[in-house]
Amino acid sequence: MRALIYLERGIHSVTVKMPVIRTLSKVAKQALLNPGCGCQPITVAVRTISFSPRQVTSDASFHSVSFSETDHPKVLITGGLGQLGVGLAKRLRKRFGNKNVILSDIRKPPSHVFYSGPFIYSDILDYKNLREIVVNNRITWLVHYSALLSAVGEANVSLARDVNITGLHNILDIAAEHGLRLFVPSTIGAFGPTSPRNPTPDLCVQRPRTIYGVSKVHAELMGEYYHHRYGLDFRCLRYPGIISADSQPGGGTTDYAVAIFHDAVKTGKFECNLKPDTRLPMMYIEDCLRATVEMMEAPADTLSMRTYNINAMSFTPEELAQEVQKQLPDLEVTYDIDQVRQAIADSWPMNFDDSNARNDWGWKHDYDLPELVQTMLNYIGSDSRIAQTN
Numbered sequence: 001m002r003a004l005i006y007l008e009r010g011i012h013s014v015t016v017k018m019p020v021i022r023t024l025s026k027v028a029k030q031a032l033l034n035p036g037c038g039c040q041p042i043t044v045a046v047r048t049i050s051f052s053p054r055q056v057t058s059d060a061s062f063h064s065v066s067f068s069e070t071d072h073p074k075v076l077i078t079g080g081l082g083q084l085g086v087g088l089a090k091r092l093r094k095r096f097g098n099k100n101v102i103l104s105d106i107r108k109p110p111s112h113v114f115y116s117g118p119f120i121y122s123d124i125l126d127y128k129n130l131r132e133i134v135v136n137n138r139i140t141w142l143v144h145y146s147a148l149l150s151a152v153g154e155a156n157v158s159l160a161r162d163v164n165i166t167g168l169h170n171i172l173d174i175a176a177e178h179g180l181r182l183f184v185p186s187t188i189g190a191f192g193p194t195s196p197r198n199p200t201p202d203l204c205v206q207r208p209r210t211i212y213g214v215s216k217v218h219a220e221l222m223g224e225y226y227h228h229r230y231g232l233d234f235r236c237l238r239y240p241g242i243i244s245a246d247s248q249p250g251g252g253t254t255d256y257a258v259a260i261f262h263d264a265v266k267t268g269k270f271e272c273n274l275k276p277d278t279r280l281p282m283m284y285i286e287d288c289l290r291a292t293v294e295m296m297e298a299p300a301d302t303l304s305m306r307t308y309n310i311n312a313m314s315f316t317p318e319e320l321a322q323e324v325q326k327q328l329p330d331l332e333v334t335y336d337i338d339q340v341r342q343a344i345a346d347s348w349p350m351n352f353d354d355s356n357a358r359n360d361w362g363w364k365h366d367y368d369l370p371e372l373v374q375t376m377l378n379y380i381g382s383d384s385r386i387a388q389t390n
């Protein structure tokens with residue numbers, strides 16, 4: 001079995017002990033049980049009391065947005081320097097204005113990102129720092145992208161558990177406390193070998209065999225629980241493998257479908273780490289980011305669920321290679337199977353049923369396989385031509 005390469009992306013383990021302020025908790029509990037002091041109703045932070053995540057006033061409506069509809073939302077994106085965050089920030093900034101969308105991560109941003117709009121350091125394991133950012137910037141929408149993906153997660157289970165599960169708890173509590181609209185992506189990886197694979201519907205058995213998948217099922221369930229219990233405006237899309245030209249994937253099982261384009265243009269050769277007939281659902285990044293914004297903007301009454309599958313296409317490495325070879329006939333593809341990634345892929349959906357997203361809030365993809373291949377090759381080809389002339 002070939003060892004998984006742990007992609008070091010500046011991720012470091014941080015152990016944060018959440019303050020369990022027992023005394024304060026007792027005082028808060030007492031005050032809430034005996035409100036006859038003539039004071040204002042107390043709003044108590046999620047973490048300071050143990051018996052209720054939030055004191056909800058009777059007129060609170062968390063299903064409507066907490067900012068005036070004429071204002072723009074103020075958006076915070078966590079884990080924003082990964083494959084998806086910068087593109088999402090660009091799209092949201094066009095829509096809501098540059099200063100209204102803050103990218104955050106624990107890595108140092110490249111200068112083109114740093115100078116393109118607000119960027120802030122934020123470790124999602126640091127609850128107080130997260131809260132400070134949300135309060136100081138009057139955040140109303142939170143897009144939670146920080147995560148360790150499937151292959152990297154298997155190579156570092158305890159870090160994946162911290163980031164994907166403990167980090168999510170921080171995000172949920174902050175979002176509930178401050179009445180935020182919260183988007184957390186899930187994935188085809190939230191399904192497992194006992195799920196129906198062709199197609200995979202929204203509601204079915206979910207018994208994933210990766211820490212990534214387990215953490216994403218946990219996120220779906222916790223988000224939906226906070227929605228039903230506390231009125232949190234939680235929204236979640238299960239993304240397929242996302243393919244992008246100008247950003248690199250962060251260590252997943254579907255990464256081959258990005259790498260093939262770069263290798264095809266640069267070397268004319270590609271070594272694939274999945275078997276030629278491994279079928280997985282995939283999507284071009286523009287469709288993924290548009291779906292995300294559409295889901296965030298969908299009126300609450302159109303959402304019959306809070307977690308939806310979305311899909312665009314499904315293909316195997318062989319089918320993708322054949323489509324690329326229509327443009328680059330000299331491309332040579334060989335296979336050297338990574339057993340860890342292959343086992344993961346073999347347990348994931350082959351086709352994704354996204355009919356609920358299409359019916360409820362009008363989801364529709366733009367890119368099928370031929371358009372995806374053309375667009376990727378155009379982008380990477382012109383990029384490498386520019387690099388050669390410089």
Ligand SMILES: NC(=O)C1=CN([C@@H]2O[C@H](COP(=O)(O)OP(=O)(O)OC[C@H]3O[C@@H](n4cnc5c(N)ncnc54)[C@H](O)[C@@H]3O)[C@@H](O)[C@H]2O)C=CC1
Nearest residue numbers: 079081082083084123124145146147185187239241242250
């Ligand atoms: N890219 C894809 O194909 C898919 C992505 N998704 C989900 O979309 C989200 C974004 O994905 P990508 O951008 O591809 O991920 P990525 O792996 O490229 O980026 C994740 C980012 O999280 C950051 N991060 C790690 N630990 C952190 C911490 N303690 N505090 C703050 N940030 C931290 C990393 O520095 C990295 O920039 C993830 O939740 C992922 O599960 C879901 C399905 C498919």
Ligand SMILES: CC(=O)[C@H](N)C(=O)O
Nearest residue numbers: 149150187252253254
């Ligand atoms: C599909 C995903 O969630 C991600 N790209 C991965 O392969 O881990």
